[in-house]
Amino acid sequence: MQQIADHLGVSKFVVSKALSGKGGVNETTKNRVIEAASQLGYFAQKNAYIKNQVDSQFYSEASGKQSVIVLMPNIRFQTRESLYWGRIMEGISVELERRGLGVVIISESRVDNIIHVLNPGGILGMVGVGQIDSSLLLEVHRLGIPTVLVDHEDALIPTDTVFANNMDSLSRLCNHLIGFGHKKLCFLGDLSFSRSFRxxxxxxxDALERSGLEVQQADDPMLWLQGVETGEYADELTAILQTKQKENTLPTALVCANDSIALRVVSILQDIGVSVPEQISVTGFDNIDDAARSEVSMTTVNVPKEAIGRRAVKKLMERIEQPEMAIEKILMSTELVLRESTGAAVGG
Structure with a gap:
């Protein structure tokens, strides 16, 4: 802690308070301490946090079962009602039930509001789903609670993670479009939104570069759409597409970061008089139920959502049984789902 304090030019007391998770330090300073601690190897040291002494005979009084916490903070529409997150939660619940384990689902995102639940002597482990604040993950790590994260990772705090194989999947999807003669492809999303989007x-x-095609510049506004979870980017995107329409520079294919964006994009294109897929092909990602039900059914990538949830539980059990094993990042295979929203490039 003294090394961290010297590195940041703060007192050891400030470092101690920031790493304790007990408050008393502003968020900016706390995040700086966490980042410096990670860079200096603090979290890699076995004596840097409390080792989890899980009582294998612990049973939840409420359920009569051994219990696992499932943390899915209610941010960015991460809820059980979500067409994406809800299916992952279903997979987690099914696998825990199959193993005879109880589950405590927490949607709170503030550390001070759930700290009383994080009792290392009273839970087997935790599965974190979606975006989770670093300070909360730090508290879980500090307590030594075995943890697996789904569709999220934190560069500062080492944990096992489970993702869809996003890079490979999108590359295969683009190669399919390129095979249909598409040479002007654009990506739509917000690269700052999540690791999966990036x-x-x-x-x-990678797919475009390998095919010798031009790739969007890093400052392209279509890569930084604000409010992708709410659709508030719609007016901005409409203006961008209308300008390209007037300049006759519309791409032949729009590759969207997820299905929700893709469905909204199809609606915008129809509103400005551009037909899908006759003039522009549109693709999504995730294969949520609405992708098949839409007026123009969506070509997408099927993410095995329930399987991801089940695999996260299996990984957690492996971590509990073998706490010294190397940390793993598990990538689950996906498959392309070809529907009506894509076709041959105009003139292709």
Whole structure:
């Protein structure tokens, strides 16, 4: 802690408070301490946090079963009602039930509001689903609670993770479009939104570069759409597409970071008089139920959502049984689902 304090030019007391998770330090300073601690190897040291002494005979009084916490903070529409997150939660619940384990689902995102639940002597482990704040993950890590994250990772705090194979999947999707004669492809999303979005962009870029096609510049506004979870980017995107329409520079294919964006894009294109797929092909990602039900059924990538949830539980059990094993990042295979929203490029 003294090394961290010297590195940041703060007192050891400030470092101690930031790493304790007990408050008393502003968020900016706390995040700086966490980042410096990670860079200096603090979290890699076995004596840097409390080792989890899980009582194998612990049973939840409420359920009569051994219990696992499932943390899915209610941010960015990460809820059980979500067409994406809900299916992952279903997979987690089914696998826990199959193993005779109880589950405590937490949607709270503030550390101080759930700290009383994080009792290392009273839970087997935790599965984190979606975006989770670093300070909360730090508290879980500090307590030594075995943890697996789904569709999220934190560069500062080492944990096992489970993702869809986003890069490879998007690359295969683009290769399919390129095979249909598409040479002007654009990616739509917000690269700052999640690790999955960034990995999908990397797969998109890799496919185009390998085919010798032009790739969007990093400052292209279509890569930084604000409010992708709410659709508030719609007016901005409409203006961008209308301008391209007037300049006759519309791409032949729009590759969207997820199905929700793709469905909204199809609606925008129809509103401005551009037909899908006759003039532009549109693709999504995730294969949520609405992708098949839409007026123009969506070509997408099927993410095995329930299987991801089940695999996260299996990984957690492996971690509990073998705490010294190397940390793993598990990539689940996907498959392309070809529907009406894609076709041959105009003139292709």
């Amino acid at each position: 990995d999908r962009w990397l797969g998109f870029r």
